[in-house]
Amino acid sequence: MSILFSGRASGAKANKINFIRRFVMFFVNHLRQALFSLGELWRTPGSSLMTMAVLGLSLTLPTTLHLLVKNVQQVSGGFAKAAEISLFIRDSATSQQVQGLKTILEGDPQIAAVRHISKDAAMQEFQQASGFGAALNYLTENPLPDVLVVLPLHTEPAAARALQQQLEKERIVEFAKLDLEWLQRLDAVVLLLQQAVVAIGLLLLSAVLLIVSNTIRLSIISKREEIEVMKLVGATDAFIQRPFLYTGFWFGVFGGLLAFLVTEVLLWWLRGAIAGISDLYQSDFRLQAMSLQEFGGLILLAVLLGVIGSYLSVRRHLRAIEPS
């Protein structure tokens, strides 16, 4: 395109290079520029590695926290059964009455399952688990009641509480106990954690933006003369800024990969300790690693940060450099 000389053949377009070839060359050119920027990073390993390390380590913290929240959610999801309602049966009730109530409840559409724990079974379990063992043999009679454990179909707090109140009206039921509060507390803690992750994440991400943009700024200043020459021979701002944007892109790619590696090492480190704890709690809990999607998201986020940070800097500083 020539503004001044309308008839002047100029540029690849005017020189009749066909469309498909130009289309292919567009991508080839970008690839070439990307590789060129990669080469530039390779030639200045010190500062490049520093920036990538800062980016990577800054991303590691939000990533690890995210995985932590994910795992806690997985654990608390396993607590759905905690909304069980325990019906303590009056001493006066006969075992026939208890069986009758169990049958009625099993037919109730609001109820998923009913389990009967008899006095004797409860006593045995207590003897084994409590550690009182033989001492309990001195009791003249079994003080424990029969218990019907009801699992509601709807385990949300409100529905479960309504069911509890309804069941408490049964004649042979002494009282019904619903242990919901600790579950609600756990949910609240998880929510708090999640929001903390978001807040810390946002802070760290803005720090990353500033760091990338400062690195690019230094790189622009060190290439001041080169940029002036390019402007003198007719380079547009878009042409000049492209290598810097690719530099930001590579910062993102390598920073993201570093964050992934560090997180994996952290998880591996924690895995042993967590196995120990979950053994103690007789749980088969296993730490969940990063999924492929999450890995992709992490890299994408890192690349975005790199490119945006670089763009912020380029937009401000390239304009300021004019040949004199």
Place this chain on the structure above:
Amino acid sequence: MLQFDHVSKSYPGGFVALERINFRIAKGEMVFLTGHSGAGKSTILKLISMIERPSTGRVMINNIDLSRLKRSQVPYVRRDVGIIYQNHRLLMNHTVFDNVALPLVIEGFTGKEMVKRVHAALDKVGLLDKQRCLPQTLSGGEQQRVGIARAVVNKPPLLLADEPTGNLDPELSRDIMRVFEAFNQVGVSVLVATHDLGLIARMRYRTLTLKQGRMINDGLMPVQEPL
């Protein structure tokens, strides 16, 4: 094709670099611009390449007023004007080939077409065998010729040169002037700013003479007249 219309340029602080300059250069004309240092030669070149804008008056190329162009259009103007700088302005950490290829890369040339043009430009200035060298390893005259090759590689219709023979011996100066004449003969308009009066006298082209920002002579320089 190039026209200065009552152009003045003053800098902040009151220094007047140019005062009401008028001249025209026709298509295919070769013109010298001379005067003492500080007379305004460089300012005229900077106005044409849009490094500076005039305070008043109009600089026109092909009847297009440069001051009406937007900032984003400046690069395209510079692609139409090949400029040779006194201090060469080469990329010192790139090879001669890369330096000459730069304007073509900017315009989107690739592959064989680009290599062909770069070789043609380097051949014209006699540096084809030095294309893999870094500019630092070349002499001043050779660096100047790399600058010329870069200025002409995309065949601009207008060529500006700022003291192209500034620190060269007479032999080399003559060679470089012959290169300019060769471009002029294929229809390129050439404007050479120089204070080498001997050179101007030998070449006998139209000469614009500046003195303290004013044009004091436009035409053939009388050989004997002391400036």
